[in-house]
Amino acid sequence: MSNTEPGALLGAADIRELAAALGVRPTKQRGQNFVIDANTVRRIVRTAEVGPKDVVVEVGPGLGSLTLALLDTADSVVAVEIDDTLAAALPATIEARLPAKAGSFALVHSDAMLVRELPGPAPTALVANLPYNVAVPVLLHMLDTFPSIERTLVMVQAEVADRLAAAPGSKVYGVPSVKANWYADVKRAGSIGRNVFWPAPNVDSGLVSLVRRAEPVKTTASKKEVFAVVDAAFAQRRKTLRAALAGWAGSAAAAEAALVAAGVSPQARGEALTVEEFARIAEHKGAGA
Numbered sequence: 001m002s003n004t005e006p007g008a009l010l011g012a013a014d015i016r017e018l019a020a021a022l023g024v025r026p027t028k029q030r031g032q033n034f035v036i037d038a039n040t041v042r043r044i045v046r047t048a049e050v051g052p053k054d055v056v057v058e059v060g061p062g063l064g065s066l067t068l069a070l071l072d073t074a075d076s077v078v079a080v081e082i083d084d085t086l087a088a089a090l091p092a093t094i095e096a097r098l099p100a101k102a103g104s105f106a107l108v109h110s111d112a113m114l115v116r117e118l119p120g121p122a123p124t125a126l127v128a129n130l131p132y133n134v135a136v137p138v139l140l141h142m143l144d145t146f147p148s149i150e151r152t153l154v155m156v157q158a159e160v161a162d163r164l165a166a167a168p169g170s171k172v173y174g175v176p177s178v179k180a181n182w183y184a185d186v187k188r189a190g191s192i193g194r195n196v197f198w199p200a201p202n203v204d205s206g207l208v209s210l211v212r213r214a215e216p217v218k219t220t221a222s223k224k225e226v227f228a229v230v231d232a233a234f235a236q237r238r239k240t241l242r243a244a245l246a247g248w249a250g251s252a253a254a255a256e257a258a259l260v261a262a263g264v265s266p267q268a269r270g271e272a273l274t275v276e277e278f279a280r281i282a283e284h285k286g287a288g289a
Contacts, residue, residue, distance in 0.1 A: 008072065008097045010065045012036035015198060018063050022089050034062050035129060037196035041069040047189050047207060048127045048153035050074050057123040057146070059112045059138055060131055062086055064093045067105070070127060076104040076120060080112045112138045115145065122148035129155040132201075136160065136176045143183040143210070144223075152210040153189060161188055161206025173271045174237070178230045181275045182217055184210035217275055221282035226275070229282045233270030241273075241281075242266035249285060257288025 010018070015036045019025070035041055044066060050056060054074040061067045061079040063086065071077045071094065081087040087109040095102045106119045113134070126142055126149045135156040143149060156164070159172075164180050165188045166173040180186045189209040194200040219226065232248035233241060241264065245255035256266045261284035264277055 009038040009041065009068050010036070010063065010093075010097075011038055012198065015063055015065065018089070018093065022085050024063070024085055033129075033197040033199060033201050035065040035196055036198045038065075038069075040192060040196040041066045043190075044127065044129075044153060044155065044207065045069045045073050047209070048125060049151060050125055050127065054125045055121045055123045056125045056127055057118060057142070057149070059126070059128040059142065061090060062129070064090050064097075066127065066129055067094065068098055071098055071101045071105055074104075074125070076106070078106045078108060078118050078120060078123065080108045080110060080115055080118075082109075082111045084109070113141055115142075118146070122146065124148060124150055126152040126154070132157045132160065132203075136164070136180075139164075139210075140176075140179055140183075143180075143212075147212075150212050152184065152208075152212075154208050154210075155192060155205050156208060157201075158191065158204040158206040161208045164208050164210075168272055168274050170271070175230055175234045178273075178275050178278060179227060180210060182223065182226065184212050186210050217279050219276075219279035219283060221279055225282040225285070226279045229278050230270070230275075233273070233278070237270055240267045240269060244270065245281070254286070254288055258284040258286070261287035 015034050050070060050073050052075055056070050056074045056077045058067055058070060058077060058079045061081050067077060067079055087107060090107055094105045108115060123146055130138055139154055163172045163174060163176045165186050166177040187209050189207040192205040194204060233244050236244045241259055242252050242256045246252040249255035249258055258281055259266045262280035264281060
């Protein structure tokens with residue numbers, strides 16, 4: 001249940017006021033679009049199913065719109081922010097607007113791609129409005145680095161959301177879809193319009209829910225070996241797997257042998273395969289040798 005003071009969350013006027021006081025102009029380079037609608041952040045927290053026992057990690061908190069809504073509901077929040085000005089200002093915003101929860105907030109001033117550990121208890125959830133240009137690498141890095149994260153809800157560009165949640169056989173199924181599925185069951189969890197951001201982006205956004213697999217993909221191949229097959233298959237996605245995996249296997253004949261041994265048609269294309277099938281191909285590298 002939320003116990004927020006009505007004025008604790010940030011509205012459009014608050015965001016602009018904060019940004020002006022800090023001399024912040026959202027930059028395209030960092031893909032910054034600040035959420036200016038309190039109902040949207042409440043909806044994100046609700047959709048993420050964040051509860052009072054959760055330790056949430058948030059990437060790219062910006063001016064703190066989502067951070068405040070998360071802190072109000074979760075046990076604690078760790079925010080990872082790369083921007084010097086935003087990182088310096090965030091603790092004061094928390095202190096001013098949600099003083100009772102200031103002790104439950106921690107800030108990591110770093111590039112999320114370099115984060116290997118977080119202060120406090122292991123995170124149970126990842127909730128973030130991810131900058132469009134780095135959304136997929138950041139998401140995969142966090143899932144890989146922090147296996148304690150059970151539930152994730154990210155807001156990303158609609159097109160990226162579609163790709164992450166795509167099923168085999170879909171036109172937009174590709175590397176992000178397979179790699180995300182290695183860690184989690186992935187699905188679209190809603191759409192977000194442009195008018196809840198400042199500045200308004202040129203594209204719509206989508207929510208993606210990732211629930212970590214209860215059982216990891218059963219395979220004797222390592223994640224690195226499986227991902228190498230995935231990368232090779234989609235680097236030339238119009239080619240058959242026999243041709244696309246020739247470089248990975250050493251030759252087209254070697255690729256064919258691995259595919260046959262894995263029970264996959266050499267004439268198939270990468271977009272038709274599940275993560276489990278990619279894992280089987282990885283296991284059979286060198287099958288014909």
